Amino acid sequence: MLSLGLIAWAVLALGAAYSLLCIVIPLKPFKARGSAAKSLAGTLVAWVGVTLFVATADFSPVPSTQLAAPEATEEDRSQEAAEERRVFVEDEFYWDDDTSKFKPQIVAVVNRISRENVNCPDPDPQSIARSDRGSPDAPMFFVTCGSGMDIFNVWFSPDDADGENPLSAVLPPSQTSAVSACEQTAVNAASHPSTVKFSRVMSLSFQTWKSGNAEVRSTFIAKNGFNLETKYDIVCSFTGSKMTNVSIAEARN
Numbered sequence: 001m002l003s004l005g006l007i008a009w010a011v012l013a014l015g016a017a018y019s020l021l022c023i024v025i026p027l028k029p030f031k032a033r034g035s036a037a038k039s040l041a042g043t044l045v046a047w048v049g050v051t052l053f054v055a056t057a058d059f060s061p062v063p064s065t066q067l068a069a070p071e072a073t074e075e076d077r078s079q080e081a082a083e084e085r086r087v088f089v090e091d092e093f094y095w096d097d098d099t100s101k102f103k104p105q106i107v108a109v110v111n112r113i114s115r116e117n118v119n120c121p122d123p124d125p126q127s128i129a130r131s132d133r134g135s136p137d138a139p140m141f142f143v144t145c146g147s148g149m150d151i152f153n154v155w156f157s158p159d160d161a162d163g164e165n166p167l168s169a170v171l172p173p174s175q176t177s178a179v180s181a182c183e184q185t186a187v188n189a190a191s192h193p194s195t196v197k198f199s200r201v202m203s204l205s206f207q208t209w210k211s212g213n214a215e216v217r218s219t220f221i222a223k224n225g226f227n228l229e230t231k232y233d234i235v236c237s238f239t240g241s242k243m244t245n246v247s248i249a250e251a252r253n
Helices: 002-024 033-056 074-084 100-116 158-162 175-189
Strands: 124-131 140-145 152-156 205-208 213-223 229-239 242-250
Touching (some): 100 140, 100 152, 175 242
Antiparallel strands (some): 124 140
């Protein structure tokens, strides 16, 4: 509406300007200056009316009475994805002497993993096997998840079928927290901690996997036991937020 008003305003302004010109120099379609003057008067009246309309009218959008649908939360999207996932049945599994004793529990746990572990929506039922992590009285099993270079196992107990223990994904640490922990490890390992200069830019790399594992690689310079400044390579490995392994060696270059 506002754009139409502005167009009308511009057309009338041009018409008034032409009528004024015809008063000075008689041009078509006016045969006399009087006709041009009457046209100018009428055009000016219309132009003023349009100007007042454009200046006073409210062109803001009329608010809709229809409520917008609430934005889906991450929990809603996860729930929708879980409902769309396949349901594993007993015939899809590979059973051996160890696993066949716990068929109902294993099927239930694998379906829980598929629903609850965002990094394992499609576990491989053919990969089920008993793990040496358990004991004769408390057996443990695992199922393989992922594909390509990001394959990992999820371990579970038949007792997990009751739904009490969470089977959600193990999340790797943030880069900031992992690098800080690795730097502190370098400081603690140095003969002269105050001399440690840890590289947070040039030599730093940070990698995570869907298993929840993460790795920090970097270098640092520190004085050794002979008070000589030496460069070292450091690798810090994490599972979740826990540092599980550290490797420090003198750098080759």
